[in-house]
Amino acid sequence: MSDRPQxxxxxxxxxxxxxxxxxxxxxxxxxxxxxxxxxxxxxxxxGKSTLMKIISGGHAPxxxxxxxxxLPRVFGGPREAQRAGIGIIHQxxxxxxxxxxxxxxxxxHEPRRRGLVDRRRMLSRTRELLATIGETALPADAVVxxxxxxxxxxxxxxxxxxxxxxxxxxxxxxxxxxxxxVELLYGLVRRLQQxxxxxxxxxxxxxxxxxxxxxxxxxxxxxxxxxMPTAEATAEDLVRQMVGRELSSYYPDRAAPEDVGAVRLTxxxxxxxKLRDIDLDLRAGEVLGVGGLQGSGRSALARALFxxxxxxxxxVTIDGKPARLRSPRAATRAGVAYVTEDRKGEGIVGRQSxxxxxxxxxxxxxxxxxxxxxxxxxxRELLATxxxxxxGDHQEIRxxxxxxxxxxxxxxxxxxxPLILLFDEPTRGIDVGAKSAIHDLxxxxxxxxxAVLMISSELxxxxxxxxxxxxxxxxxxxxxxxxxxxxxxxxxxxxGTVRGAAA
Amino acid sequence: xxxxxxxxxxxxxxxxxxxxxxxxxVPGVFxxxxxxxxxGWLIVMIDGxxxxxxxxTVSLLHVAAGLGLVAVGQTLVILGGSLDLSVAYVIxxxxxxxxxxxxxxxxxxxxxxxLALTVSAAVxxxxxxxxxxxxxxxxxxxxxxxxxxxGYLDNGYDGPAGSTSPTLVQTLGYQRIGPVPLSFLxxxxxxxxxxxxLTRTRFGHHLVAxxxxxxxxxxxxVRNERVLVVAHVLCSLCAGLAGIYLASRLGSGAPRVxxxxxxxxxxxxxxxxxxxxxxxxxxGVIGTLGGVLLLASIDAIFNQLEVDAFFKQVIxxxxxxxxxxxxxxxxxxxxxx
Numbered sequence: 001m002s003d004r005p006q007x008x009x010x011x012x013x014x015x016x017x018x019x020x021x022x023x024x025x026x027x028x029x030x031x032x033x034x035x036x037x038x039x040x041x042x043x044x045x046x047g048k049s050t051l052m053k054i055i056s057g058g059h060a061p062x063x064x065x066x067x068x069x070x071l072p073r074v075f076g077g078p079r080e081a082q083r084a085g086i087g088i089i090h091q092x093x094x095x096x097x098x099x100x101x102x103x104x105x106x107x108x109h110e111p112r113r114r115g116l117v118d119r120r121r122m123l124s125r126t127r128e129l130l131a132t133i134g135e136t137a138l139p140a141d142a143v144v145x146x147x148x149x150x151x152x153x154x155x156x157x158x159x160x161x162x163x164x165x166x167x168x169x170x171x172x173x174x175x176x177x178x179x180x181x182v183e184l185l186y187g188l189v190r191r192l193q194q195x196x197x198x199x200x201x202x203x204x205x206x207x208x209x210x211x212x213x214x215x216x217x218x219x220x221x222x223x224x225x226x227x228m229p230t231a232e233a234t235a236e237d238l239v240r241q242m243v244g245r246e247l248s249s250y251y252p253d254r255a256a257p258e259d260v261g262a263v264r265l266t267x268x269x270x271x272x273x274k275l276r277d278i279d280l281d282l283r284a285g286e287v288l289g290v291g292g293l294q295g296s297g298r299s300a301l302a303r304a305l306f307x308x309x310x311x312x313x314x315x316v317t318i319d320g321k322p323a324r325l326r327s328p329r330a331a332t333r334a335g336v337a338y339v340t341e342d343r344k345g346e347g348i349v350g351r352q353s354x355x356x357x358x359x360x361x362x363x364x365x366x367x368x369x370x371x372x373x374x375x376x377x378x379x380r381e382l383l384a385t386x387x388x389x390x391x392g393d394h395q396e397i398r399x400x401x402x403x404x405x406x407x408x409x410x411x412x413x414x415x416x417x418p419l420i421l422l423f424d425e426p427t428r429g430i431d432v433g434a435k436s437a438i439h440d441l442x443x444x445x446x447x448x449x450x451a452v453l454m455i456s457s458e459l460x461x462x463x464x465x466x467x468x469x470x471x472x473x474x475x476x477x478x479x480x481x482x483x484x485x486x487x488x489x490x491x492x493x494x495x496g497t498v499r500g501a502a503a
Numbered sequence: 504x505x506x507x508x509x510x511x512x513x514x515x516x517x518x519x520x521x522x523x524x525x526x527x528x529v530p531g532v533f534x535x536x537x538x539x540x541x542x543g544w545l546i547v548m549i550d551g552x553x554x555x556x557x558x559x560t561v562s563l564l565h566v567a568a569g570l571g572l573v574a575v576g577q578t579l580v581i582l583g584g585s586l587d588l589s590v591a592y593v594i595x596x597x598x599x600x601x602x603x604x605x606x607x608x609x610x611x612x613x614x615x616x617x618l619a620l621t622v623s624a625a626v627x628x629x630x631x632x633x634x635x636x637x638x639x640x641x642x643x644x645x646x647x648x649x650x651x652x653x654g655y656l657d658n659g660y661d662g663p664a665g666s667t668s669p670t671l672v673q674t675l676g677y678q679r680i681g682p683v684p685l686s687f688l689x690x691x692x693x694x695x696x697x698x699x700x701l702t703r704t705r706f707g708h709h710l711v712a713x714x715x716x717x718x719x720x721x722x723x724x725v726r727n728e729r730v731l732v733v734a735h736v737l738c739s740l741c742a743g744l745a746g747i748y749l750a751s752r753l754g755s756g757a758p759r760v761x762x763x764x765x766x767x768x769x770x771x772x773x774x775x776x777x778x779x780x781x782x783x784x785x786x787g788v789i790g791t792l793g794g795v796l797l798l799a800s801i802d803a804i805f806n807q808l809e810v811d812a813f814f815k816q817v818i819x820x821x822x823x824x825x826x827x828x829x830x831x832x833x834x835x836x837x838x839x840x
Binding site for chain 2: 098
């Protein structure tokens with residue numbers, strides 16, 4: 001399959017796409033043969049998802065040509081791509097949990113007899129479809145919400161096949177699966193392949209990529225780095241091609257050894273639904289970076305420490321005393337502050353003023369006798385210190401830029417004099433200038449004695465900001481790295497390669 | 504990786520029987536109905552009365568017919584993730600259109616019924632278009648349309664107007680087979696038709712899908728807007744039908760019968776008691792029928808016991824809250840599986 005004997009099922013030529021002037025894809029070429037499993041790998045933000053959305057009709061490309069089954073095509077929307085024979089299975093399933101397998105598979109094109117839905121035929125055709133992919137154990141009249149994640153994925157695949165998909169895009173198909181379910185997916189992919197269906201397989205996990213694919217395309221910063229037969233690739237090569245860029249911006253100086261103080265926060269054997277065996281020490285004055293892939297447990301760690309989804313096992317201490325972080329309120333009172341990754345959803349109240357947003361935590365936690373006026377004065381000072389640029393304190397925060405919103409969130413927490421600051425993707429969606437302002441603020445806080453834990457999926461930022469780094473994988477801490485580590489070191493720990501090199 | 508959460512159930516983790524049992528054949532509301540009737544019968548008997556005599560049964564079924572016609576229509580829009588607060592005014596309007604067109608003569612019976620239903624359907628169309636095309640929240644859109652109708656009714660009518668045709672009064676209004684009024688049979692027929700539409704037509708499948716997850720429905724090729732507009736038209740038609748029935752009971756058009764009967768909120772209560780999710784996507788008209796009978800039975804029992812009207816309202820409120828709490832708990836347990 002690797003030397004492409006047939007005409008390709010899908011051929012992309014020079015696909016480009018920009019969002020708001022930022023180039024996300026730049027002249028990408030890609031082709032998929034019938035019966036081929038073509039893996040697409042790359043870092044977060046390399047452009048994989050955008051490329052898949054363009055193929056499946058979710059976005060229109062700014063430039064380039066899509067040829068499907070030998071004909072140039074322009075898809076006006078997901079429906080048109082589906083009808084042409086391109087199915088996509090998202091990480092998040094598009095299923096109705098209250099309806100049966102058959103009802104989901106045939107939603108929108110239910111078979112009819114004399115104008116009425118022919119339920120018997122719907123069930124039998126669903127059974128046939130499930131049988132073609134070897135899933136005879138799954139009842140066609142089962143209610144989807146009661147199925148396991150792997151079975152729901154099977155339903156998604158059957159749904160795509162019901163529309164006669166000839167190309168199937170799987171976007172991180174194993175992200176939600178447990179180990180033994182991944183095995184089942186492997187079998188399914190093989191059977192689809194035997195039927196001549198082309199597969200585009202997007203994944204971070206190199207082990208799977210090596211196990212399943214015929215060819216691999218590496219994307220980096222919106223460009224295609226290379227397409228190679230899987231047999232000729234090694235894990236080390238892939239990692240190097242996925243990252244390997246020069247540091248493009250400057251970061252504030254790291255903490256000098258004498259700046260780092262006593263251990264402020266410890267976790268021993270921490271675990272919950274998403275985390276296991278978490279041991280960590282966080283010292284006053286340091287910035288501890290946390291890296292890892294999406295879903296590896298990075299955010300779960302911050303959320304556990306802030307009491308959003310608390311640890312159910314293990315012991316947490318703050319300044320040597322056991323701390324019970326059962327709720328955000330308890331965590332806040334214990335001196336923990338959390339700057340969330342989802343600024344719009346969890347960080348700000350869009351229709352309230354800058355001042356109200358900045359006062360949110362103080363009002364919730366500080367006793368009233370601390371003085372309403374004094375509190376407001378304090379927050380105003382802080383807003384000035386972090387240099388928020390707004391038309392005034394009473395402007396609705398949603399009209400501010402991302403960077404200024406983030407500064408307001410920061411001011412909110414600083415008003416409580418936190419001992420421990422948790423930052424989850426503090427510079428996501430923030431323009432370059434404001435980014436370095438946030439970086440400076442984070443460092444200044446550490447220097448003033450706060451203990452900082454900072455999650456970032458941008459490797460340069462993680463490497464540039466951290467005094468130490470933890471890398472997470474599958475809900476555990478996969479390893480610790482010191483300040484001098486390289487991007488390759490982080491990625492290797494995050495994807496848990498290097499074992500995969502043998503494949 | 505198995506630490507990824509409780510949802511990761513492998514193959515064979517569940518027996519196929521438990522996979523299918525999510526939709527019970529008999530909604531819990533019928534169990535509640537049976538218990539209510541049994542307990543009510545007992546209490547009324549101790550009180551020295553008789554719950555199931557001819558008169559109470561007939562009046563119970565009449566109450567159920569009026570509320571039921573509205574509630575079945577309401578079920579359709581709620582299943583689709585929408586809501587209709589204008590039904591009470593549509594009912595009043597429909598009684599007036601029917602009674603004034605008939606003006607006491609049998610000759611105008613069919614045109615009057617046709618006109619009343621057409622006017623109702625037009626209101627439904629307006630509701631549907633406001634909700635889908637202008638994307639106005641259903642709560643606000645249908646409340647607004649209801650207030651428009653209220654303005655028209657308050658301005659034009661001080662009291663009863665028109666006169667229902669005698670034939671209609673004799674048939675739909677008072678005729679019955681044994682203890683079962685013709686109007687209740689009409690409700691059963693309408694419920695049956697809606698049940699059939701929901702389970703056996705593409706419209707029904709699509710409506711439930713739109714209510715369950717509009718985005719999934721859209722990506723599967725369902726024309727969400729059209730489906731919702733049709734549901735609103737059907738809902739208003741049902742309300743119009745209820746209006747015609749009330750006109751046949753009252754003998755005239757009544758500009759405030761819909762609001763005084765609290766048909767808007769009671770119909771929504773009956774739908775929810777019947778097990779349909781207020782957010783849409785789950786439920787059905789059979790459950791609603793059960794909810795309507797339950798509310799009507801409670802009325803009948805309290806009437807027999809001559810319970811204070813205010814206390815009656817308190818009990819009804821408690822029952823509605825209890826029903827919703829039971830469903831909420833049940834879906835929570837389902838999510839925990």
